[in-house]
Amino acid sequence: MRKDGEDMELALDTPARLRPVPQPLRPSAEDDPATFDASSDTELLLRVADRDREAFELLYHRYVRPVFGLALRRLRDRQRAEDAVQETFTAIWRSAHSYRPERGAAAPWLYTVARNAIVDRQRARVEPPSEVPDSPSAELGPAERAEASFVSWRVHRALEELPEKEREVLELAYWSELSQSEVAEYLHIPLGTVKTRTRSALARLADLLEGELA
Amino acid sequence: MTRPPDFDQVVGPDVDPREEARLRNVHEMLVVAGPPPELSPEMAAGPTLAMTLHRRPARVRHRVALLAAALALVGAAFVAGYISGNGGGDGLSSGKVINLVGTKAAPGALASLRVEPVDAAGNWPMKLAVTGLAKLPAKGYYTVYLMRGGKLFAPCGTFVSAGKTHDASVWLNAPYKLKPHDTWVVTRQMPGHHEAGTIVLRPNV
Numbered sequence: 001m002r003k004d005g006e007d008m009e010l011a012l013d014t015p016a017r018l019r020p021v022p023q024p025l026r027p028s029a030e031d032d033p034a035t036f037d038a039s040s041d042t043e044l045l046l047r048v049a050d051r052d053r054e055a056f057e058l059l060y061h062r063y064v065r066p067v068f069g070l071a072l073r074r075l076r077d078r079q080r081a082e083d084a085v086q087e088t089f090t091a092i093w094r095s096a097h098s099y100r101p102e103r104g105a106a107a108p109w110l111y112t113v114a115r116n117a118i119v120d121r122q123r124a125r126v127e128p129p130s131e132v133p134d135s136p137s138a139e140l141g142p143a144e145r146a147e148a149s150f151v152s153w154r155v156h157r158a159l160e161e162l163p164e165k166e167r168e169v170l171e172l173a174y175w176s177e178l179s180q181s182e183v184a185e186y187l188h189i190p191l192g193t194v195k196t197r198t199r200s201a202l203a204r205l206a207d208l209l210e211g212e213l214a
Numbered sequence: 215m216t217r218p219p220d221f222d223q224v225v226g227p228d229v230d231p232r233e234e235a236r237l238r239n240v241h242e243m244l245v246v247a248g249p250p251p252e253l254s255p256e257m258a259a260g261p262t263l264a265m266t267l268h269r270r271p272a273r274v275r276h277r278v279a280l281l282a283a284a285l286a287l288v289g290a291a292f293v294a295g296y297i298s299g300n301g302g303g304d305g306l307s308s309g310k311v312i313n314l315v316g317t318k319a320a321p322g323a324l325a326s327l328r329v330e331p332v333d334a335a336g337n338w339p340m341k342l343a344v345t346g347l348a349k350l351p352a353k354g355y356y357t358v359y360l361m362r363g364g365k366l367f368a369p370c371g372t373f374v375s376a377g378k379t380h381d382a383s384v385w386l387n388a389p390y391k392l393k394p395h396d397t398w399v400v401t402r403q404m405p406g407h408h409e410a411g412t413i414v415l416r417p418n419v
Contacts, residue, residue: 151243177217199225
């Protein structure tokens, strides 16, 4: 079935020069001029109410990851979560005019819109009857789940604002199980730089989370 | 769930107590939040036009759905005729070579994927030659995904990249019924991440 080694030689162009460090996982809003805009979420939402597609696109890039994360948590199905993202942003475009800044910040309003779209999708599914478990579940209860969902929402939204270099060290430290020394080795930077960036990233996140995203 | 880092190690000594409390609060929120999800290429690209279009009335939607179903039937008949007329039945020509290029996440990476003839059991052996992919941290790896209809459809194998040249040459398998427009991408799987990771190589079109 398989051909001999000669046949397996695959045509590749001249190998490009390898970079000494891994590439960023994704650009931050600030690094990417196409998606960076200093406008607050509230300002963008008000512009969306006036049918400003550019503002809608900016808002989309700020919130698509938090919305998708929330949908994945609730629906546990990638395809349905993607559908919920589609419905959430459709609802934002349709109902942005109903947002009143004097009643609160944009982030909680957007969270409510997303949660409603996800709940609608959850209801659309007919759940098979489940068996009664023998012992109490170790999973979080509804209240704790709601709390954790909102925390994730705010954190994932705030992460979008961090400079790439700071977000990268956080992601490696928190979700790739790397020690500070391993992060330094992986990124080819001094350990002191890793520590400085990490502390700076945490402080910046604290500022963001105490601000409009509260 | 991944093991959270030790706060004291992350922040270090000599922190003002008030600032330490603030940072600890963020630390705990990061642990609760978990990693942000990876987006599909379509989602990462931006909002779709459909999001900013008003929904049509139900009756119009019904007619549009009927029309779409009719068109789909015609299309399916055409594709079936084409395949049977070409005597294939495979849905995808064997011996096909797909050139992959690095995305923004891996500029400079290149790969070539050769699809071998399907075997009697329905396996499509494939040979991937790749260069320029960074070595990942321990427990990190790359996954080759079959892509169908613009979405990640199913994994076809994993590999790692290391050594001075960062080259790899591996055999993979697609135990699926392939379709004419199927293609492949390579994702980067960081340790502790179980969702499909960032796409690092995609077809050169």
